[in-house]
Amino acid sequence: MNRLLVPSSALLWGLQIAFLSPALALILVNLYGATTADVGWVLAVYNASGFAASLLIPAYADKKQDYLGPMLVCGALTVVLVVALGVVTTLPLATVALVVIGGPAGVGSSMLFAHLRHSGARPADIVNTRAIVSVAWVAGPPLATLIIGWFGNRAILLAIAAVAVLNIASTTALMRHRQRLARASGGPPAAPVHDGPDVGRLAVVLITAAFVLLQAANATGMTMLTIYVTETVGLDVLWAGIALGVAAALEVPALILIGRLTERFSSFGLIATGCLAGIGYYVGLAFVHEPVALIALQPLNAWCFAGIGGVGLTLFQQIIPRPGLSTGLYLNTRRIGSIVSGPMIAFGSLTALGQRGIFLTCGAVTLLGLLTIAVASQTRSRGTTAD
Known part of the structure; x- marks a missing residue:
């Protein structure tokens, strides 16, 4: 029990x-x-x-x-x-x-x-x-x-x-x-085990900013998918529902798999794979014309979410020693990202590609988030070496 x-x-x-x-x-x-x-x-x-x-x-x-x-x-x-x-x-x-x-x-x-x-x-x-x-x-x-x-x-x-x-x-x-x-019973009080990289404030700020970008791209993609599928791709709304359902169903095994991989690989590396999957998903989505391709892209979407939504949470808990603050800060990157998604939708729709430009914008923002995490990782490495 x-x-x-x-x-x-x-x-x-x-x-x-x-x-x-x-x-x-x-x-x-x-x-x-x-x-x-x-x-x-x-x-x-x-x-x-x-x-x-x-x-x-x-x-x-x-x-x-x-x-x-x-x-x-x-x-x-x-x-x-x-x-x-x-x-x-x-x-x-x-x-x-x-x-x-x-x-x-x-x-x-x-x-x-x-x-x-x-x-x-x-x-x-x-x-x-x-x-x-x-x-x-x-x-x-x-x-x-x-x-x-x-x-x-x-x-x-x-x-x-x-x-x-x-x-x-x-x-x-x-x-x-x-x-x-x-x-x-006299047992020792629980305490978190420090199993993450030692990072400075600059790296924490960079990682937080990167996750705001990643969450903004994810929120934009979810918000716009139904409208995009019906108005731009020209498919029945049923296909948007199927795509979202497939992605949601794949999130669970993706999270379980990436959770096991945290025992073997670094959080930074696993999040990078999620970002690359996200870039591939958004770029592919921008050029979708048929339902088969739409559904075939959803495993990339699920892996991207697993990296951001699963390993991202544990990374914040590893780099910030206070469990409550680290978890609350991570969850607030989602809230801020949802706010940022509004301007992203407006900017992407103003391009010559119309709604397809929104998903290319998501890919570019995800790439920027990945590069920011890479810079934070290097900042951490130099700081560790200096110590």
Whole structure:
């Protein structure tokens, strides 16, 4: 049973996010009468709240060296959030609930990965746990839309609450109980094992900037794929859904495989392979004209995500000794990357290639991210040699 606690927690946290994220816009429109512009503004301030919370809460957890306590609180806040969204009747009140409660509640999954790092988990274990979250994302959005279609918009709030309660009762609380028993028995406190390269502040800044670029390219590719397939390639929207489904299904084995490879190869090298796969995917996508080629490119997409989403997380945990801060900073590269994706879409679409230019821009940005990581790696090597 103990072996199932962390995987179960990862699955439940993944389901909470996979239920809420795709359904949130529908909830805002159907329950509170939000316009498209309103949805944009609400999501912007909601994500800003999440950005701040993913820095402040991990900092507190690092100071206390306790990550399960904040994770338990985040689970409880999820329940409070869905109750608030179910009770309020106006968009301003719903926005307040999302900002004040939803932002901090969303930090819970990052606390799980910080706890794993603090407990001395290997990079392979952390990547495997990340793969379980991807499993939740394969099943979560279709299941959420099914619940909404059958039972209405408020039903998804009940589903999220049920998952959160199950998470609190069956996983987080049990892990916290086990931790207390271990401390009461006189065992040494858990501490992360330093198994990564020694880097300076310049290298950390460069790696963070590189991941913002990589995350921006990934967010742009996901955002634009459906529109691109239907408007530019001229295929039925079904093919866009198939492509996204194939990529999501391949993410899990890609993460498991790359997790095993972390035992043999450096994080920098594995991330570089992910970047090269991403460049190949975006360039190939820019010249797609038929569905077979579209589907054939998805393994490259999956490997790119495994490098950025799996090994990237462990790299941040290796180069920054504070588990909470490192995990929160990594997750915020995704948030900032999503913001950067907007100008990327605008710039790419203004080229002579139209929407195809957007994916060439993604390839160029991924190449820039790869070069930045290479510079950071060399900075680290020179610093280590000087020591």
